[in-house]
Amino acid sequence: MSMDRRKFLKVAGLSTLIGLGGGSAFELLRPGKVDAEMEHEGHHGGHHGEAHEKAEEAGPKTRWAMLIDMKAITKEKAEKIIHVCHHIHNVPDWGNPKDEIKWVWEDEYEHVFTDSYNEYDEVLEKLPFLLMCNHCDEPPCARVCPVEATFRRPDGIVAQDYHRCIGCRFCMAACPYGSRSFNWLDPRIKLKEEMAKKGRKLNKKFPTRMRGVVEKCNFCVERLAEGKQPGCVEACPDVMHFGNLADENSNVRKILRERVSLRRKLELGTKPSVFYLV
Amino acid sequence: MIEKALKGSSVYWGWVIFLLCIIGAGFLAYLYQLKVGLGITGMSRDISWGVYIAQFTYFVGVAAGAVMLVIPKYLHHYTKYAKVVVFGEFLAIAAVVMCLLFIVVDIGQPMRMMNVVLHPTPHSMLFYDMIVLNGYLIINIICGYNTLLADKKGLPCPGWVKPFIYLSIPWAISIHTVTAFLYAGLPGRHFWLTAIMAPRFLASAFAAGPSLLVMILLFVRKVTKFDAGEEALQNIARTICYAMIVNFFFMGMEFFTAFYSNIPGHKATLEYLFWGIGEYGNLVPFMRACIVIGFAGIFILLVPPIRRRPLWLAIGCACVFLATWIDKGVGLVIGGFIPNPLEVITEYHPTFPEITIATAIWAVGGLILTVLYKVTISVREEEQRV
Numbered sequence: 314m315s316m317d318r319r320k321f322l323k324v325a326g327l328s329t330l331i332g333l334g335g336g337s338a339f340e341l342l343r344p345g346k347v348d349a350e351m352e353h354e355g356h357h358g359g360h361h362g363e364a365h366e367k368a369e370e371a372g373p374k375t376r377w378a379m380l381i382d383m384k385a386i387t388k389e390k391a392e393k394i395i396h397v398c399h400h401i402h403n404v405p406d407w408g409n410p411k412d413e414i415k416w417v418w419e420d421e422y423e424h425v426f427t428d429s430y431n432e433y434d435e436v437l438e439k440l441p442f443l444l445m446c447n448h449c450d451e452p453p454c455a456r457v458c459p460v461e462a463t464f465r466r467p468d469g470i471v472a473q474d475y476h477r478c479i480g481c482r483f484c485m486a487a488c489p490y491g492s493r494s495f496n497w498l499d500p501r502i503k504l505k506e507e508m509a510k511k512g513r514k515l516n517k518k519f520p521t522r523m524r525g526v527v528e529k530c531n532f533c534v535e536r537l538a539e540g541k542q543p544g545c546v547e548a549c550p551d552v553m554h555f556g557n558l559a560d561e562n563s564n565v566r567k568i569l570r571e572r573v574s575l576r577r578k579l580e581l582g583t584k585p586s587v588f589y590l591v
Numbered sequence: 592m593i594e595k596a597l598k599g600s601s602v603y604w605g606w607v608i609f610l611l612c613i614i615g616a617g618f619l620a621y622l623y624q625l626k627v628g629l630g631i632t633g634m635s636r637d638i639s640w641g642v643y644i645a646q647f648t649y650f651v652g653v654a655a656g657a658v659m660l661v662i663p664k665y666l667h668h669y670t671k672y673a674k675v676v677v678f679g680e681f682l683a684i685a686a687v688v689m690c691l692l693f694i695v696v697d698i699g700q701p702m703r704m705m706n707v708v709l710h711p712t713p714h715s716m717l718f719y720d721m722i723v724l725n726g727y728l729i730i731n732i733i734c735g736y737n738t739l740l741a742d743k744k745g746l747p748c749p750g751w752v753k754p755f756i757y758l759s760i761p762w763a764i765s766i767h768t769v770t771a772f773l774y775a776g777l778p779g780r781h782f783w784l785t786a787i788m789a790p791r792f793l794a795s796a797f798a799a800g801p802s803l804l805v806m807i808l809l810f811v812r813k814v815t816k817f818d819a820g821e822e823a824l825q826n827i828a829r830t831i832c833y834a835m836i837v838n839f840f841f842m843g844m845e846f847f848t849a850f851y852s853n854i855p856g857h858k859a860t861l862e863y864l865f866w867g868i869g870e871y872g873n874l875v876p877f878m879r880a881c882i883v884i885g886f887a888g889i890f891i892l893l894v895p896p897i898r899r900r901p902l903w904l905a906i907g908c909a910c911v912f913l914a915t916w917i918d919k920g921v922g923l924v925i926g927g928f929i930p931n932p933l934e935v936i937t938e939y940h941p942t943f944p945e946i947t948i949a950t951a952i953w954a955v956g957g958l959i960l961t962v963l964y965k966v967t968i969s970v971r972e973e974e975q976r977v
Binding site for chain 1: 627628629630632634635636637639640694697698699700701703704706707709710712714715716717718721773774776777778779780856927928931932933934935937
C-alpha cells in the first residue's frame with residue numbers, strides 16, 4: 314500500500330516536472346508520453362553531450378516556492394490562512410502546546426529570524442510572520458529519515474509518507490525551523506470531538522492521520538495535482554504567492570526581482586523555498 | 592551451562608522476582624502507551640525526544656565501555672583481566688538489549704519498525720546505528736558465551752572466536768561514534784553540532800561502563816566466593832579515572848568555545864543547563880550536581896590510598912557512574928532541544944508511565960545481567976573449587 318502511494322507521488326512529481334510544457338496532470342500521467350517528453354528534453358538543442366551538460370547545469374525544471382508579502386499581511390489574514398490550511402488538511406486543534414499539530418502558524422520576527430534579528434527594526438517587529446515547512450532544497454529532515462518516509466520530490470516539495478513513517482522523530486530533531494509536528498495522541502479522536510462539539514467538517518478529499526506519525530505542510534501537493542493553487546494562496550492571494558522558482562519568467566521570480574526578500578537561517582545551507590517579502 | 596541460573600539462594604530468587612515485578616509494571620504502562628500514544632509521556636512538539644532516547648544514548652556508552660577490558664586482555668595479553676573480561680562482555684549484552692528496547696518504546700509506530708530493514712537508507716545515521724548495535728549484540732553473545740564455555744571445560748578459547756574478539760574492539764568504538772553522529776550532524780541544534788561529540792561520548796563511555804562493572808564486581812566479591820582480583824579492580828579504576836578526566840576536559844572545551852566566541856546560539860543550552868534562563872532552570876541542580884559528583888569521583892579514584900579501600904572504590908565508581916548518567920542520560924539529549932529552533936524555551940517533565948517504562952527497561956537489563964553473571968560466577972566458583 315505504502316509503495317503504491319509513494320510511487321504515485323513520485324509519478325505525480327515527475328508529471329509536474331514535465332507539466333511546464335502544457336497539458337493537464339492526468340494526460341501526463343500516461344507513461345509513454347512522460348518518456349517521450351523526457352527524451353525530448355534531453356536531446357533538445359542539437360549536439361548530444363553539450364546539450365546534456367547544459368540541461369544539467371540548468372537544474373530542475375520546477376522548484377515550487379512560496380512568497381509571503383509582509384506588507385500585505387494582517388493579523389486577520391494570517392488567522393484566516395491558518396484556519397483554511399488546517400481545515401483543508403484535517404489538522405486537529407488540541408488547544409495545548411504539548412500535543413499541538415501545526416502546518417502553518419504565526420510568530421514574531423525575533424523568533425522567526427533568530428540569526429538576523431535586528432532589534433532596531435520596529436516595522437518588522439510588529440508583523441505577524443507566518444511559519445511553515447520551508448521545503449528546503451537540501452532538507453536535513455529527509456537526510457536523517459531512516460525509512461525515506463520524508464523525501465524531496467523532483468519539483469522541490471518535501472513530502473511526508475504517513476504510511477511509512479515509523480515515528481522515530483529524527484526529522485523533528487533535524488529540522489532547523491521547528492516545522493514538524495508529531496501525532497502524540499490519536500488525531501481522529503480529537504477531530505471527532507471537534508465535529509461533535511464545534512460542528513467542524515472534515516475534508517473528505519484529504520486523509521486524516523493516525524497517531525505516532527510526523528506531519529507538516531505539504532505545499533498542498535494534492536491540490537497542485539488537480540491544477541489548483543495551495544489553500545493559503547487561495548485564501549489570501551494578495552499575501553501568498555506560489556510559483557516556479559526554476560522558471561525565470563514565473564510570477565514568483567518577477568516579484569523577487571522587484572522586492573526585498575528574506576529567507577530563514579540561510580547560513581545552514583538548507584536553501585529554503587519560502588521567502589518573506591519585506 | 593545456562594541451567595546454573597536456575598539454582599540459587601532465596602535472595603537470588605527474591606531479586607529476580609523483584610525485577611520481574613518492575614518489568615511487569617513497565618509492560619502494563621507500555622500497553623497503555625501503545626493504546627493511547629506517546630502523548631502519555633512528557634515529550635512535546637518542542638522536546639521531541641525524552642527519557643527513552645536519553646537512556647538509550649547513555650547505555651550505548653555503557654555497552655561500549657566493555658572494550659576497556661577487552662583491549663588490555665586481548666591486545667596486550669594482560670592476564671589479570673582474564674577472569675573479568677567476560678563480565679564486561681555480558682554487561683555489553685545487557686546494555687545493548689536495553690538500548691534496543693529504549694528505541695522500540697520511543698517510536699510512534701513500533702509495528703512498522705521493520706521498515707528500517709525493508710527500506711535501507713544509507714544517508715540516515717539511524718540506519719548505521721541499527722547495524723552497529725545489532726552487530727555488537729551478536730558479537731558479544733558469540734565472544735562472551737564461548738569464552739565462558741571454554742573456561743568451564745578448562746580449555747583455551749576456540750580459535751574461531753578470536754577474530755570476533757578483535758572485531759569487537761573497533762565495533763565498540765563504532766557504536767558510540769555512530770550514536771554521537773545521530774546528534775552531531777544536525778544543523779540548527781547548536782549544542783549538538785560539535786565535532787567533539789563522538790570523542791566526548793567515548794570518553795564518558797569508558798568511564799561509565801567500567802565504573803558499573805567495578806561496583807558489581809565489588810558486590811560479587813562480597814556475596815560470593817568469586818574474587819575478580821584486587822589488581823584487576825585497581826587497574827579498571829585507573830582507566831575509569833583517566834577516562835573521566837578526559838570527559839570533563841572535553842566538556843570544558845565546549846564551555847571555552849561557546850563562551851569565548853560569545854555566540855548566543857552556542858551559549859544558550861549551556862546557560863540553560865548550568866545557570867537557567869529566566870524562570871527556566873529545571874536541570875540546573877542536576878547539572879551542577881554532575882560537576883561536583885564527577886570531580887569527587889575523579890578525586891577518589893585518583894588518590895591511591897583512598898582508591899585501595901573497597902568502600903571508597905565503590906563510592907568513587909558510583910560518583911562517576913552517576914555523573915556521566917546526569918551528563919548524558921539527562922542533560923545532553925534534553926538540553927539539545929532547549930531552546931528550540933525558534934529560541935523559545937519549553938521544559939520537559941517526564942510522566943509517571945514514562946518513568947515506569949524506562950525503569951522496567953533498566954530492570955530488563957538488570958535481569959539479563961543477573962542471569963548471565965549468575966552463570967558466570969557459578970562456573971568460576973567451580974573452577975576455584977577444582
